[in-house]
Amino acid sequence: MTSTTTNWDAIASEFAGMETIADPIQLAKxxxxxxxxxxxxxxxxxxxxxxxxxxxxxEAEILQVAKICVKYKVPLTVRGAGTGNYGQCIPLEGGxxxxxxxxxxxxxxxxxIACVEPGVKMAAFDKKAREIGWELRMAPSTYxxxxxxxxxxxxxxxxxxxTYGQLRDRGNLHAVRVVTMEDEPRAIELRGDEVQKxxxxxxxxxxxxxxxxxxxxAYLWAELIVTFDDFMTAARFGQALSDSDGLIKKLxxxxxxxxxxxxxxxxxxxxxGKHCAIVMLAESCLEPFQHLVREYNGQIIYHKTxxxxxxxxxxxxxxxxxxxxxxxxxxxxxxxxxxxxFTLERVEQMYHxxxxxxxxxxxxxxxxxxxxxxGLQIVRYTSAERLNEIIRYHEEQGxxxxxxxxxxxxxxxxxxxxxxxxxxxxxxxxxxxxxxGKMRAWLELNSQQSTVNSQQSTVNSQQLTVNNQQFxxx
Amino acid sequence: MTSTTTNWDAIASEFAGMETIADPIQLAKxxxxxxxxxxxxxxxxxxxxxxxxxxxxxEAEILQVAKICVKYKVPLTVRGAGTGNYGQCIPLEGGxxxxxxxxxxxxxxxxxIACVEPGVKMAAFDKKAREIGWELRMAPSTYxxxxxxxxxxxxxxxxxxxTYGQLRDRGNLHAVRVVTMEDEPRAIELRGDEVQKxxxxxxxxxxxxxxxxxxxxAYLWAELIVTFDDFMTAARFGQALSDSDGLIKKLxxxxxxxxxxxxxxxxxxxxxGKHCAIVMLAESCLEPFQHLVREYNGQIIYHKTxxxxxxxxxxxxxxxxxxxxxxxxxxxxxxxxxxxxFTLERVEQMYHxxxxxxxxxxxxxxxxxxxxxxGLQIVRYTSAERLNEIIRYHEEQGxxxxxxxxxxxxxxxxxxxxxxxxxxxxxxxxxxxxxxGKMRAWLELNSQQSTVNSQQSTVNSQQLTVNNQQFxxx
Numbered sequence: 001m002t003s004t005t006t007n008w009d010a011i012a013s014e015f016a017g018m019e020t021i022a023d024p025i026q027l028a029k030x031x032x033x034x035x036x037x038x039x040x041x042x043x044x045x046x047x048x049x050x051x052x053x054x055x056x057x058x059e060a061e062i063l064q065v066a067k068i069c070v071k072y073k074v075p076l077t078v079r080g081a082g083t084g085n086y087g088q089c090i091p092l093e094g095g096x097x098x099x100x101x102x103x104x105x106x107x108x109x110x111x112x113i114a115c116v117e118p119g120v121k122m123a124a125f126d127k128k129a130r131e132i133g134w135e136l137r138m139a140p141s142t143y144x145x146x147x148x149x150x151x152x153x154x155x156x157x158x159x160x161x162x163t164y165g166q167l168r169d170r171g172n173l174h175a176v177r178v179v180t181m182e183d184e185p186r187a188i189e190l191r192g193d194e195v196q197k198x199x200x201x202x203x204x205x206x207x208x209x210x211x212x213x214x215x216x217x218a219y220l221w222a223e224l225i226v227t228f229d230d231f232m233t234a235a236r237f238g239q240a241l242s243d244s245d246g247l248i249k250k251l252x253x254x255x256x257x258x259x260x261x262x263x264x265x266x267x268x269x270x271x272x273g274k275h276c277a278i279v280m281l282a283e284s285c286l287e288p289f290q291h292l293v294r295e296y297n298g299q300i301i302y303h304k305t306x307x308x309x310x311x312x313x314x315x316x317x318x319x320x321x322x323x324x325x326x327x328x329x330x331x332x333x334x335x336x337x338x339x340x341x342f343t344l345e346r347v348e349q350m351y352h353x354x355x356x357x358x359x360x361x362x363x364x365x366x367x368x369x370x371x372x373x374x375g376l377q378i379v380r381y382t383s384a385e386r387l388n389e390i391i392r393y394h395e396e397q398g399x400x401x402x403x404x405x406x407x408x409x410x411x412x413x414x415x416x417x418x419x420x421x422x423x424x425x426x427x428x429x430x431x432x433x434x435x436x437g438k439m440r441a442w443l444e445l446n447s448q449q450s451t452v453n454s455q456q457s458t459v460n461s462q463q464l465t466v467n468n469q470q471f472x473x474x
Numbered sequence: 475m476t477s478t479t480t481n482w483d484a485i486a487s488e489f490a491g492m493e494t495i496a497d498p499i500q501l502a503k504x505x506x507x508x509x510x511x512x513x514x515x516x517x518x519x520x521x522x523x524x525x526x527x528x529x530x531x532x533e534a535e536i537l538q539v540a541k542i543c544v545k546y547k548v549p550l551t552v553r554g555a556g557t558g559n560y561g562q563c564i565p566l567e568g569g570x571x572x573x574x575x576x577x578x579x580x581x582x583x584x585x586x587i588a589c590v591e592p593g594v595k596m597a598a599f600d601k602k603a604r605e606i607g608w609e610l611r612m613a614p615s616t617y618x619x620x621x622x623x624x625x626x627x628x629x630x631x632x633x634x635x636x637t638y639g640q641l642r643d644r645g646n647l648h649a650v651r652v653v654t655m656e657d658e659p660r661a662i663e664l665r666g667d668e669v670q671k672x673x674x675x676x677x678x679x680x681x682x683x684x685x686x687x688x689x690x691x692a693y694l695w696a697e698l699i700v701t702f703d704d705f706m707t708a709a710r711f712g713q714a715l716s717d718s719d720g721l722i723k724k725l726x727x728x729x730x731x732x733x734x735x736x737x738x739x740x741x742x743x744x745x746x747g748k749h750c751a752i753v754m755l756a757e758s759c760l761e762p763f764q765h766l767v768r769e770y771n772g773q774i775i776y777h778k779t780x781x782x783x784x785x786x787x788x789x790x791x792x793x794x795x796x797x798x799x800x801x802x803x804x805x806x807x808x809x810x811x812x813x814x815x816f817t818l819e820r821v822e823q824m825y826h827x828x829x830x831x832x833x834x835x836x837x838x839x840x841x842x843x844x845x846x847x848x849g850l851q852i853v854r855y856t857s858a859e860r861l862n863e864i865i866r867y868h869e870e871q872g873x874x875x876x877x878x879x880x881x882x883x884x885x886x887x888x889x890x891x892x893x894x895x896x897x898x899x900x901x902x903x904x905x906x907x908x909x910x911g912k913m914r915a916w917l918e919l920n921s922q923q924s925t926v927n928s929q930q931s932t933v934n935s936q937q938l939t940v941n942n943q944q945f946x947x948x
Contacts, residue, residue, distance in 0.1 A: 112693060112722075112758035133607055137720075164719050171720025171762040193765040214720070214758055217607075217691035219586060243843025245638050246611075246645025246688070248586075284586035284688055288645040291667040369717025369845050 006074060008051050014068045018061055021053035030079065030097055035087040037324055039335055040384050040405040045087045050077060050097035057102040059179065059187055059209040066185035066207060069096055069433055076181065077435045078203035080119065080150020083142035085321055087407035088154035088202045092437035098207060100149050112215050113174065118149020118208045134215040137164040137172060141322035149208045156200060156413060159251045159316045160216065161365035162242055173199055174214060178206030180428035197424040202409050204439045205425035219282040220306035221250055223315040226298040227274040231256045232348055234275040235362060235373065237296040239344055242364040242371035247289055248282035253319035254362040259378055262327040263318050269302045278315050320376060323361050327378045338402040339375035339394055346399055347373050358390060410440045417441040480548060482525050488542045492535055495527035504553065504571055509561040511798055513809055514858050514879040519561045524551060524571035531576040533653065533661055533683040540659035540681060543570055543907055551909045552677035554593065554624020557616035559795060561881035562628035562676045566911035572681060574623050586689050587648065592623020592682045608689040611638040611646060615796035623682045630674060630887060633725045633790045634690065635839035636716055642673055648688060652680030654902035671898040676883050678913045679899035693756040694780035695724055697789040700772040701748040705730045706822055708749040709836060709847065711770040713818055716838040716845035721763055722756035727793035728836040733852055736801040737792050743776045752789050794850060797835050801852045812876040813849035813868055820873055821847050832864060884914045891915040
């Protein structure tokens with residue numbers, strides 16, 4: 001899309017007053033994310049580069065960036081801290097990279113709710129919010145560097161999801177302001193259910209300039225590791241803890257052996273061959289928690305109070321996709337999957353079926369009011385074919401895979417065309433400049449439109465509606 | 475048990491230094507509770523009276539009361555505010571009534587946890603705890619007068635259970651101190667799972683002198699009424715709200731028409747013939763909540779902010795058993811049931827099967843990590859026989875009835891002998907003086923013991939174990 005004849009010097013000069021970066025080493029760094037978690041994505045994405053990074057510091061400047069990109073018809077890809085794993089923010093067709101780093105103002109924090117710019121780092125926000133007793137409802141394991149806007153654009157849930165569900169759940173994002181890429185770019189406010197138009201849309205249909213987010217009460221979170229001799233006992237403990245309405249928790253992560261052996265920083269604590277639960281629990285709940293541990297023959301081998309935990313590395317940094325990070329540090333040939341098992345029976349079946357090839361790492365989270373085991377299994381990668389076989393087997397057995405080996409929005413967790421997001425894109429990004437190549441619905445619609453007349457494209461749009469409903473009804 | 479020859483003047487004189495009450499009018503008042511919600515219990519309990527009320531003001535005085543009762547072998551029944559509905563604190567065999575009113579010290583309140591004496595009133599506690607941002611996790615609709623000790627001794631859950639489950643759930647009661655009725659009474663501390671020995675035991679096996687209880691973050695609770703044209707839509711809305719992990723709520727109460735017509739104080743708001751949801755919701759969640767309401771075609775016809783709600787009567791006082799109270803104020807022939815429907819399908823079946831005879835009032839609460847519809851249905855009473863028929867039909871269809879028409883501990887919600895509680899009673903109340911006649915297991919064990927030798931009674935105790943396990947396995 002970005003033709004080789006595009007005059008990047010001319011474009012760069014239009015950004016006068018804003019920080020821009022054209023240095024190739026920096027450009028490479030600011031074009032990529034943790035796509036190399038996937039051996040399937042790695043060769044597809046490693047060479048992708050933007051042409052120019054720009055760092056606007058206000059909504060006014062973002063409006064200016066949008067206007068320039070529309071004027072020159074160059075792609076624009078928004079980037080937070082680049083901590084994603086599926087190339088969400090990797091520019092497939094070059095163009096401008098909008099780095100939100102400088103949009104890092106916390107507008108206000110009130111009890112239970114806050115308003116921030118997208119580039120605010122999650123850990124920095126929590127430090128501030130905890131001064132009045134609140135914190136983010138959920139965060140990824142990369143929360144030390146990840147931005148709030150990036151998490152909304154490319155994330156789905158994480159530490160905290162065991163209580164609050166996922167970002168897509170009603171109430172977990174109150175409002176957003178987005179800048180459009182129309183001929184005359186403007187800022188639009190989306191509130192309530194309207195936020196779903198841009199939620200987890202990889203920045204394909206609007207540049208987030210401000211977010212209103214709900215907060216959680218900041219309990220004092222104790223951090224614990226419990227070990228078990230038997231994996232399924234550990235998994236059942238995870239379910240029981242998740243289902244214990246009287247125990248307040250933020251994280252219930254279960255790691256089958258030998259995954260704990262990859263956590264080099266924790267080796268002094270972790271006995272070889274044991275399976276473990278990594279837990280963040282309200283300190284006030286420790287006593288009843290110990291009774292639950294006893295019931296499942298677990299052993300608490302690591303326990304830090306909230307105060308102790310606040311100093312070093314949080315145990316949270318060994319969970320969610322940081323588990324994968326540590327495993328890959330030990331053995332770069334490893335990769336991972338993302339799975340909704342839904343039931344422990346299915347977990348057990350997969351555990352026995354794949355053995356050491358697919359090492360089970362569970363994260364419990366709430367889906368529709370119910371705590372379910374989800375997996376971020378560590379996979380011993382042999383070939384893309386075998387990986388697809390593994391995925392297929394899971395799906396045949398009723399598990400749902402949110403494939404992390406694709407950068408296509410719909411082919412990851414969604415599995416369906418989101419007509420609301422597509423229609424919003426049609427409205428706010430008529431030239432298809434935003435993060436091009438990521439939204440399948442847009443690609444398909446436009447390849448169809450290029451061969452049919454505009455009347456027929458209306459029909460296609462109706463057909464998409466039908467397909468969408470079928471997926472929902474499934 | 476209290477023989478007519480008991481010298482009550484002598485006993486009264488032993489209580490020197492403590493407040494005692496022997497005035498018959500006061501005695502009558504302090505012997506009863508809201509047993510008359512049940513036309514079955516009413517004739518059985520209305521004439522029951524204690525012989526003497528005593529109001530100790532410290533654990534030391536309670537030890538003294540215990541010692542005197544053991545010395546004279548007179549029954550002792552502990553009483554909070556008497557807001558129960560099944561005669562939990564009505565003395566079946568006379569004796570001493572231990573009124574905990576003067577045991578009303580809050581020992582300490584820390585974030586997430588507090589320590590109180592049993593006679594502390596729940597509303598008074600919350601007022602104090604909210605100063606540091608916390609409140610009780612759950613409370614009955616009688617929280618303005620009910621005591622914390624009474625709720626633990628005779629209650630099970632209430633407003634707040636939609637988030638934290640029931641009192642019996644691990645983590646909802648941290649520790650208790652109880653005074654025994656042995657020859658030498660002593661105070662015992664029970665911590666963690668040990669608290670189940672006395673939790674909801676109607677004061678049959680220990681006099682609570684102190685409680686350590688977990689707290690909940692005190693959100694600003696908005697109060698709302700949403701009306702619906704169709705009952706099942708209201709019920710489904712209740713389930714959806716309960717399952718919305720992103721919406722923070724304290725109360726989800728669904729009332730089928732004509733129940734709302736019994737709420738005289740709310741008649742200016744409530745349109746005739748509509749079904750309604752009464753909700754307590756974190757103020758910060760109002761915007762996404764409105765979208766949920768729209769999805770179910772509901773209409774918000776009443777909305778008070780937390781600040782407005784703090785002034786008048788809380789909507790909570792139209793829910794749980796206050797619904798029954800208001801219905802009976804309008805029509806004293808009405809009574810009620812307590813039902814775990816578990817599924818909305820079963821709710822619908824009962825709604826159509828019984829029609830106007832059993833008006834459905836649902837309270838959603840969490841059981842084992844899942845929000846389920848429970849019922850406090852309003853029943854048009856005709857006879858005890860018909861009431862039993864209604865109960866039987868519910869049970870045949872898979873609903874579980876916690877019969878509120880019995881004062882026997884095990885015949886209410888438990889449905890089973892609690893061997894742990896029985897064994898604890900054997901240990902701490904060897905003379906069976908505590909609230910006699912309420913624990914079936916004790917009655918059966920003793921009637922058996924009176925006809926067989928002690929060796930055989932060991933066998934009986936073993937048989938009870940087996941029965942108990944069968945119930946659990948059921």
